[in-house]
Amino acid sequence: xxxxxxxxxxxxxxxxxNEYHPTDTKEWYDASAVKTDPSGTLVLKTHYNPRExxxxxxxxxxxxxxxxxxxxxxxxxYGKFEALIKLPTGKELWPxxxxxxxxxxxxxxxxxxxxxxxxxxxxxxxWSPLSIWxxxxxxxxxxxxxxxxxxxxxxxxxxxxxxxxxxxxxxxxSPALIRIYYDGIFVRGIRDAKIxxxxxxxxxxxxxxxxxxxxxxxxxxxxxYVKYFKYEPY
Numbered sequence: 001x002x003x004x005x006x007x008x009x010x011x012x013x014x015x016x017x018n019e020y021h022p023t024d025t026k027e028w029y030d031a032s033a034v035k036t037d038p039s040g041t042l043v044l045k046t047h048y049n050p051r052e053x054x055x056x057x058x059x060x061x062x063x064x065x066x067x068x069x070x071x072x073x074x075x076x077x078y079g080k081f082e083a084l085i086k087l088p089t090g091k092e093l094w095p096x097x098x099x100x101x102x103x104x105x106x107x108x109x110x111x112x113x114x115x116x117x118x119x120x121x122x123x124x125x126x127w128s129p130l131s132i133w134x135x136x137x138x139x140x141x142x143x144x145x146x147x148x149x150x151x152x153x154x155x156x157x158x159x160x161x162x163x164x165x166x167x168x169x170x171x172x173x174s175p176a177l178i179r180i181y182y183d184g185i186f187v188r189g190i191r192d193a194k195i196x197x198x199x200x201x202x203x204x205x206x207x208x209x210x211x212x213x214x215x216x217x218x219x220x221x222x223x224x225y226v227k228y229f230k231y232e233p234y
Contacts, residue, residue: 004031006070008042009229013070013208020053020063027212028053030066042226044068044210046093068224069209075102076204078234081111082170083208087135087163088222091120094211095224097169099204100140106147107199108140111180112169113152114162115213122162130156137180137188141198150195157182166227174234175200206231 004015016029033045049066076099083097097112114135116122124134136152160167160183170181178190178199190196210224 005073006034006036006042008036008040008070008226011229012073014073016069016071018051025061025063026214027065027067028063029069033066033068033210034070042070042208044070044088044095044208044224044226045222046088046090046210046212047221065212067209067211069207069211071208072206072229074206074231076206076231078173078175078200080170080172080230080232080234081206082168082228082230083111084166084168084227085112085162086166086225087114087122088116088210088224089120089163090116090222091118092116092213093222094213096207096209096211097226098207099171100207101202102205103202104142106140106142107202107204108138109171109173109178109199109204110136110138110140110152111171112136112182113138116163124154126154132159133157133162135162135182139178139190139195139199141195143198150190153188155182155185155187157185157187166225 004017006013006015015031015034017031020028035043046067050062050064052060052062054060087095093116095114098110100108122133125132131154136154138149138152140149167183172179180188
């Protein structure tokens, strides 16, 4: 199959198509769910688009939801990564802006993983720490043969609804420090040398995707908007 690509923010991105995660069949990666509008804004969709797949030596399966996922062809290292994003609206969605290693998984840096609820919004109020929006950061790494993470964490970053407003999501990655900002507010830092050594030195791919939490029969049609992606080397 010919590799499909799209130009976005003056970079070439690979469009995943006609594939699904081998252990997660709630959605399939659908090129028809990826486009740029006349202004150059990237639009990543989820939509009801059933397709039958034929796993080797297994019964055929039908996956109802097509979702938009792209990754940049560039191999990134230390630097500043930023995207201006408006999250999709709909029930039980899982949009993300993240990175993982070209040579292995993990490492993975989750700059943004958001989870909408059954009411179709991202509100999940918590007093400690004070947070309103169910939008998280995380880092995955490996120790020996064991996959670990520092744990998903929600953050306070203001009152602006991330599904109604374009907000800046930013990662600063250097050999000694990872810092993540939401709309200009510092939300998380990682200084632990033992964790950083599991990430540092890897070339990373940048991924943007819209996704769903459950593969229900009629998953919501939704659109995630990304105005731009920027990278500044360290």
